[in-house]
Amino acid sequence: MVREKNPNVLSVHSIIHRQALTAKTLPTKLTTQVFNLLAYLLDICYSLNLLNLNLQDGGSNTIYHRDAITTYTYKFQLWNRKIIACNYSCFPKLFGMLEEALIKQTDTTNKISNQLQHLTDEIKRYFPSLCYNDSYRLAMDPFTLTQMFYRKHCKTIAVIKTKYRSKFNIASGLRSALSSTQPRIENLCKNVQAHPSH
Template sequence: MLGRLYELREEVAIFLDSQQKADFHDNFQSEGFQITLAYLVDIFEALNAVNLKLQGKSINIITHHDTIRAFMAKLDLWKCRVQQGNAASFRNLDSALADNIDDRREAWKFIRNPFQCEEADVADEVQEEFLELKFNSTAKEDFKDVDLETFWVKYLPVYPLISHQALRILTLFGSTYLCETAFSTLVAIETKYRNRLNVEGDLRCALSSIRPRIQDLVAKKQCQISH
């Protein structure tokens, strides 16, 4: 409800003005009220998020422990930031205060191993998700067993902000090798005798690193028999 009110604050101000509610309009539009409202939206959003993570059929004492530890770490982070005059922990409040802070952190450090980094190593807007990931014991075990790309793709639905930043770096082309390989393969497939061929499927098979399981595919087909 608070979030919806904050989103519609301009429309609410127009409504109060149209109803000639001068006192309500002036108080609602005051800087102090707008900043307070923004803070309330952020803090209740954070509390609601923690409450939801402590519920569900698949929740156990271990996940409860991880969630509470992550939230306590967030509280310490929020306190430290506020003492420095930094409202980045509170999205709407930060926007209301027009607090734009330059981010000079090294973007790749947390991607290599998020469990050996601190929150200061990542951007302000993803620090809270980073803390949740860092204290997720299941994710820490998964990180040991899979490569970087697979790990970040797996946790993209769970931690979308920080995973998206990691995948943006990991999916950058390091060279033109893949493009050159694809073009060479295209030239070999689409000759002058096959210039009308729709090469999308053939090109995908030719460039894929996944080897087809020919025996399994053949086993599912019925051989033609004589009549």
């Protein structure tokens, strides 16, 4: 009807419709992989956001932070094992998409597994040996470390207790006996004047 009145009029599809027609030319496998990876990214970013919020909690301390980071390291390792076994239940959005598709996504599985391994490696790089120093272990469980120390130095403590049985305080003898620093007796003797006899 418009062309009858004006033959120079051009008709075109709407831009949105043309974009939809263009998108249909993408391979279905590629489109599915992109959506699966987007679903995974939503899940992993949600999880990392929860970790971030926990670390920002005003009542937390270094011990709590270390435990939270260590827990996430173990989570990433567990999730990686599950993904390799094609168990996507730890990622609800991805799980829902794959459940609807009813297909096994080997390429997606490999990409996610590699990314989880990378996250684990990065945590280990930025937080080396989280639980291996004595001060952290002492703060977490002071009784276990004290017992280990006592067993290690039990004989020394027994000798000092016998030697100073009549005295209540054995701290000075215990400190010198258990110290890892060796005394320099020669230097001490040089600095002390001899007492001449009267």
